Amino acid sequence: MMVDVQEVKVVVAHDERATLRVGDVFLKIDADQTRVDAEVEAMAMVPIPTPEILWRKPPVLALAALPCTPLGRLGEPSTASPAAWAAAGAAVRTLHDAPLPPRLGRSVDEIASDLDSECEWLVTNGVLPTDLVTRNRQVAEAALRPWTPVFIHGDLQITHVFVDGDEITGVLDWSEAAQGDALFDLAILTLGHEEHLDDVVAGYGTDVDLDVIRGWWSLRSLLAFRWLVEHGFDPSSPGCEIDVLRSRM
Known part of the structure; x- marks a missing residue:
C-alpha cells in the first residue's frame, strides 16, 4: 500500500547543518549536539514565543512550524508594516530584559582578533577592494567596546522572526543564544534593512547608539563573508553583505 508523503523542502543546507520542512514540521539536522543542546535550553528559558519542540532524536530536532510569515528576507524589500517591525523591537527588548542564560558569548578581544x-x-x-575593507574595519571599531551582557538571540536574522499582521508569532533558531551585546541583536535584525531601524528602535523603547549598530553591520558583514562564500551563499546578491559594506563608504 502506498503511503502519502508530503513534500520535503530544503530550507537551508550546508556542511555544518541542514533544515528540512515536511508539511508543518521542521527537521533540524546538526552534527554538533552541543549547539542543539544550547538551542533547546534557550527555548525553554526565553520569554517570547518559540516553536514547539515535537521530538528530539540526535542528530535531529523536530519543531512545529510557526504560523504566518517571516518579517522579511535579506536582499528583498520587506512587506511587513512599520508596526510589525516595532513589535519585533519590543520582543527583542523583552528578551534582553530576561535573566541571563548560562552560556557565555564571545569576548570583545576574541571578536576583534577574528575581525583582523x-x-x-x-x-x-583580493576578495574585496582594500578601501572597502579598510573603511568598514574603521566603522566596525564602534562595536568593539565594553557592554553589559544581556540574553541575546545571537543570530536574529529577519527570516527567523515570524509575524501575523502587526503581531510577532514566534522566533526561530536559538542555537547561538548566549550572553552578549544587546545592540548586536538589533543590528542583525536590521542588517540590509536600514530603513526599518527607526521602527525597531521605537519598539525597543530605549535610546540606542546608532554608531554601534552601524559598527555591528560592518563587523558582521566582514566576519561572515568567507563563511558565506565557502558554504555556497552569495554575499554579492542585491541588498546583501557587499551592499551593506558599500553603504558605509
Missing part, C-alpha cells in the same frame, strides 16, 4: 584575521584574508586574497 578576516580583514587580512579578504585583502590578501
